[in-house]
Amino acid sequence: MLFRFIALNGVTIQRILSKNYCSKVPSKPVSTVQNDDKNKICIDPSTITLLERLSLVKYDTPKGIKVLEDSITFANKILHINTDNIEPLYTTLENENLNLRPDKITQGNCQKDILKNATVKEDDYFVAPTGNIPLLEIENKELPLKATNKNEN
Amino acid sequence: MYRFIYYKSLRMCNRSHSTSFNKWESVVGLEVHALLNTDSKLFSGAQNTFGGVVNSCVSLFDAAIPGTLPVLNRKCVELGIKTALALSCKVNEVSSFDRKHYFYADLPAGYQITQQRAPLASDGVINFQVFTPGFHKKPYKKSSKIKQIQLEQDSGKSLHDAELKRSLVDLNRAGAPLIEVVFEPDLQDGEEAAALVKELVLIVQRLGACTGRMEEGALRVDANVSIRRPGDPLSTRTEIKNIGSIRGVAGAVRYEIERQKTVLENGGRIINETRAWDAVGRATIPMRDKEVVQDYRYMPEPNLPPLRVNLKSKHDTQHVISVPLIQEQIPELPESSRKNLIENYQLRPEAAIQIVNEPILLEYFVDLAEERSRATKIANLLINELLTVLNKNKLDISDCPITLRQLKELFKLFFDKKISLEVFKNVLDELLISSDSDIMPSKIIQEKNWTLISDETEITKFCIEIIENNPKLVKQYKEGKVKVLKALLGVMSKNSQNKFDMSLASRIMEEVLKK
Numbered sequence: 001m002l003f004r005f006i007a008l009n010g011v012t013i014q015r016i017l018s019k020n021y022c023s024k025v026p027s028k029p030v031s032t033v034q035n036d037d038k039n040k041i042c043i044d045p046s047t048i049t050l051l052e053r054l055s056l057v058k059y060d061t062p063k064g065i066k067v068l069e070d071s072i073t074f075a076n077k078i079l080h081i082n083t084d085n086i087e088p089l090y091t092t093l094e095n096e097n098l099n100l101r102p103d104k105i106t107q108g109n110c111q112k113d114i115l116k117n118a119t120v121k122e123d124d125y126f127v128a129p130t131g132n133i134p135l136l137e138i139e140n141k142e143l144p145l146k147a148t149n150k151n152e153n
Numbered sequence: 154m155y156r157f158i159y160y161k162s163l164r165m166c167n168r169s170h171s172t173s174f175n176k177w178e179s180v181v182g183l184e185v186h187a188l189l190n191t192d193s194k195l196f197s198g199a200q201n202t203f204g205g206v207v208n209s210c211v212s213l214f215d216a217a218i219p220g221t222l223p224v225l226n227r228k229c230v231e232l233g234i235k236t237a238l239a240l241s242c243k244v245n246e247v248s249s250f251d252r253k254h255y256f257y258a259d260l261p262a263g264y265q266i267t268q269q270r271a272p273l274a275s276d277g278v279i280n281f282q283v284f285t286p287g288f289h290k291k292p293y294k295k296s297s298k299i300k301q302i303q304l305e306q307d308s309g310k311s312l313h314d315a316e317l318k319r320s321l322v323d324l325n326r327a328g329a330p331l332i333e334v335v336f337e338p339d340l341q342d343g344e345e346a347a348a349l350v351k352e353l354v355l356i357v358q359r360l361g362a363c364t365g366r367m368e369e370g371a372l373r374v375d376a377n378v379s380i381r382r383p384g385d386p387l388s389t390r391t392e393i394k395n396i397g398s399i400r401g402v403a404g405a406v407r408y409e410i411e412r413q414k415t416v417l418e419n420g421g422r423i424i425n426e427t428r429a430w431d432a433v434g435r436a437t438i439p440m441r442d443k444e445v446v447q448d449y450r451y452m453p454e455p456n457l458p459p460l461r462v463n464l465k466s467k468h469d470t471q472h473v474i475s476v477p478l479i480q481e482q483i484p485e486l487p488e489s490s491r492k493n494l495i496e497n498y499q500l501r502p503e504a505a506i507q508i509v510n511e512p513i514l515l516e517y518f519v520d521l522a523e524e525r526s527r528a529t530k531i532a533n534l535l536i537n538e539l540l541t542v543l544n545k546n547k548l549d550i551s552d553c554p555i556t557l558r559q560l561k562e563l564f565k566l567f568f569d570k571k572i573s574l575e576v577f578k579n580v581l582d583e584l585l586i587s588s589d590s591d592i593m594p595s596k597i598i599q600e601k602n603w604t605l606i607s608d609e610t611e612i613t614k615f616c617i618e619i620i621e622n623n624p625k626l627v628k629q630y631k632e633g634k635v636k637v638l639k640a641l642l643g644v645m646s647k648n649s650q651n652k653f654d655m656s657l658a659s660r661i662m663e664e665v666l667k668k
Contacts, residue, residue, distance in 0.1 A: 055256045090249070090453035097472045098460045103191050103228035106198030107212035114208055114216050114324070124207040125321035128258030130313060 041069045041076070177417075178383045179410045180390075181346050182338030183297075183402075184375040185353055186331045187363040188307065189232045195306050195330035196223030196266065203369045207323045215328040217261035222456050227474070229304060229330040230460065232362040233273045234479050236332060237302045239356050239486055242277030244476050246464050250304075250454040259309035259322050267305035267333070269451050273460075275301040279336075280488055281352035283345050284506050285403075292502050297339040297349055307331050332362075338377060338387065343406035347399050350374055351510060354399070355487040358512060367398050374402050378409040380417070389423045393437050396430045405430035409437050490515060498528035507536050511550045514539070520557050521564055531564065534577070542581045554588040555581070563594040570654050575646075576603045607654045609661060616658070616665045619645050630666060638663065 043065065051068075052058055059068065111124060120127040194201050199212040214221035237244050249271045252264040277299035284292035309327035311320040334353065340346050354372060357363040364371045374397075379390035391413070393405045408430075413423055428437040462474050469475035485493075487509050494505040508514050514535055521535075522528040543550055563584075567577045580594045580603070598604055606612065619641060620627050626644075630637040642659055 091455055091458055093458040096458045098225055098458045100227035100230065100472050100474075101198070101224045103193050103226050104198065105193050105200045107193075107214075108197075108199035108210045110213070111206070111209045111211070113213075114211050117216070117218075122321060125312070125323055126208075126258070128311070128320045128322050130315075130318050130320050 041072045043069060043072075176382065177380045177414055179341055179378065179380045180338045180387060181340040181342065181406055181410075182377045182390075183336045183340070183346055183349060184377070185334045185336070185350065186307075186373045186375075187236075187334065187353075187357050187365075188371040189229050189330040189332060190361060190363050191226060191228045191232070191330055193226055194328045195226055195229050195304065197221075197328055199328070201329050202325070203366075203371070205325050208325065210325040211327065215261070215324055217263075223266060223454075225457065225460065226330060227471070230273070230462070230474055231479060232360070233302060233304050233332050234462065234474065234476055235360050235483065236334075236357060236362045237274030237277065238476070238480055239360055239483055240277040240279055240299055240302070240334070242274035242299060242302055244274045244462060244464065245271060247271060247459045247461050248273045249459045250457045251451050252454050254450040254452075257308065258320050259311045259324070259327065261309070261324065261327060265306050265308065266454050266457075268303035270453070271459075272301040272303040273332075275299075277302070279349060279352060279356075281348050282491070282502070282506050283348040284503060285344050285347070286503075286507070288344060292506055295340070295345055295348065298337040300335040300337055302335075303333050305331050305333055338379075338390075342410065343403035346374075346376060346406045347403035350402050351399050352487060355509070355512070359484050359486060370397060373397060376402065376406050376409070378406055378413065379423070380410060380413045389425050391423065391426055391428055391437075393428050393430050394440065398432070401430055401432050404432075404435055405437055408435065412437065494518075494532075498522055498525055498532075500529060500532050504529070504532045504536060508532055511540075513550055513553055517557060517560055521560060527568065530568075534564070534567075538574075538578055539581060542578065542585060546582075546585050548585065553585075554590070555584045556590045559584055559590065559592075559594055566594060566598070570605060570607065570656075572598060572603060572605050573653075573655060576605070576652075579603065603652065605654050606649075606652050607657055609657070612653055612658050612661050613665060615645065615649060615653070616662045619648070619662075620665060627666065638666070641666075 048060055048065065048068075052060060059065065115121055115124065115126070118126045189195075189201075191201050193199060194212070194215065197212040197214040199215055200210040202210055212221075214223065234244055248268055250266050251269040253267050253269065254264040256263055278296055279299060280294065280296045282292045283289065283295050307326050307329040309322055309324040311322050313320055336349070340349065350372075354365040354367070357372070358365045366372070373395050376393045376396060377390045378393065379388050381388045391409060393409055396402050396405050409428070416423060427440040429440050430436075431438055462476050463469070464476050467475050467478045469478050490509045491502070491505045494500045494508060495502060500508070508518050517539075518528075518532060518535060522531045539553075539555075540550065543553060563577065563580055566572045567574070572580070576598065579601075580597055583597050583601075584592070584594065623641060623644060626637050626641055630641070638659070641662060642655065645658060645662070646653065646655060
């Protein structure tokens with residue numbers, strides 16, 4: 001019965017749409033924020049290298065760079081809008097109070113599930129490339145300085 | 154022994170700057186992360202613990218599984234407010250959370266939830282005493298302003314495998330609750346920085362907000378260090394990250410000040426960089442990041458509405474905590490404990506600082522010093538004898554197995570002159586080794602036959618024996634060398650295995666000699 005009702009409704013909606021009833025939703029995408037800045041975004045190779053290193057993601061391909069540039073162009077569209085003297089709205093729940101939860105252990109102990117997402121793991125650890133570690137652990141460039149200062153003490 | 158050498162080298166160093174480098178002024182500011190002492194994490198119901206099975210105390214939220222949402226732990230807010238009040242901060246009626254972005258393997262979400270725009274509390278102050286025995290002759294008072302206190306998530310832990318160039322990640326700590334206390338750059342050197350951290354550890358321990366166990370990483374210090382010519386504005390600073398011990402703070406800051414002086418005096422330039430403290434090599438070393446100033450892309454955390462607290466009344470609800478109600482729960486703080494010891498027990502400031510620095514020592518002291526006339530003596534015995542015995546046995550004071558009941562009896566025996574100071578120390582040693590709270594000092598003394606002999610006839614008999622066996626010394630004494638009495642008493646205490654009440658023995662010996 002329920003299925004039949006929905007099917008009927010679907011037919012009704014179709015009929016309404018075909019009769020060109022006026023809708024507030026445009027049928028094609030329309031640019032609502034005018035942006036005069038048509039300058040093409042260009043990112044220099046050193047910035048790409050920096051971003052790759054920070055994000056541990058490799059996108060140093062023409063396609064990868066284009067995606068990044070397009071994203072920036074897209075985001076830049078709203079930069080020209082004047083927001084002087086307008087209080088920023090951070091959340092529509094601004095007037096609500098944050099919910100507080102009692103200090104109880106209710107989650108966790110699901111190591112298997114957590115590790116399921118890892119491509120590489122070892123002894124129940126996730127394995128990742130090295131990141132921010134002291135330079136000395138990789139290259140011994142600074143050793144002489146360390147040695148001299150030690151003598152000083 | 155190690156300590157002694159270390160302090161000695163510190164002192165030598167200090168002398169050297171006052172002559173050759175006195176034209177520089179060092180500026181030190183700290184940021185301290187304290188892990189809150191809660192059962193569950195800041196935003197998830199996973200267990201907040203140290204040393205759990207790898208990746209077992211992790212909820213789906215902590216692993217940043219899409220669709221999971223943060224729910225704030227009420228206890229974390231309470232402990233944060235408690236700490237803020239103890240540090241005379243202004244608690245903010247409305248505070249909010251932000252995302253701080255950076256990519257790192259132990260930060261699954263790619264951002265940390267913290268409080269950047271509107272922290273939990275701001276504008277406080279910490280007052281503390283700077284006194285490192287062997288480094289400072291006298292304690293002095295110092296204070297540092299607090300810019301803000303914020304609630305934030307901890308990251309997971311990475312083990313670095315340099316050989317295979319990879320990191321092993323454990324997320325047990327990911328999402329654990331931290332408060333970050335940001336101090337103004339009000340300090341001058343490593344000893345002041347260490348003293349501030351010590352005071353903060355004592356405060357959070359009193360409040361029960363944090364265990365203060367730096368060896369477990371429950372309290373971690375970042376130090377910002379720069380140097381300048383007196384009167385100049387602040388210059389470029391370096392940041393030493395994650396220092397994990399109080400002596401480490403002193404060592405790292407002192408090293409960094411000296412390093413910057415050397416660089417500048419050789420015509421170099423200080424760059425704004427992050428460094429790490431190598432506790433073994435006793436040096437700060439540069440870290441890989443921050444060649445370029447990082448953009449953390451702070452943005453408001455959209456999943457958390459503002460946190461509101463009640464500043465005006467004691468009306469407390471599940472979601473709105475009453476600050477005046479928490480104010481009532483603040484216990485006596487270390488600064489007032491010291492004041493109490495100095496004013497009510499007539500202790501010297503040095504002794505008061507040392508006693509208050511070790512919470513257990515203070516507990517012992519307050520109970521032992523019921524009779525206030527002996528307070529100074531009790532304090533000295535605790536600082537000099539108990540701490541020495543503990544150091545000798547390589548035990549931390551917080552792990553001291555001796556019970557108050559045992560100590561009470563031991564002190565009474567000593568004050569009643571039933572045992573000598575030597576025996577007092579030996580009994581402490583025995584108590585430590587046995588670690589049995591049922592063995593009473595009197596039993597040990599009885600078993601070892603250490604009771605002090607205060608029977609005059611017995612002592613007289615022993616004195617005569619000593620005099621007969623040491624005719625040379627006796628002759629010297631009779632010729633007027635009164636100092637020889639000490640030598641005779643030394644022989645006596647050695648031969649009797651410290652079993653005599655020496656003040657009594659000394660009197661009797663003199664009497665016998667004069668006959």
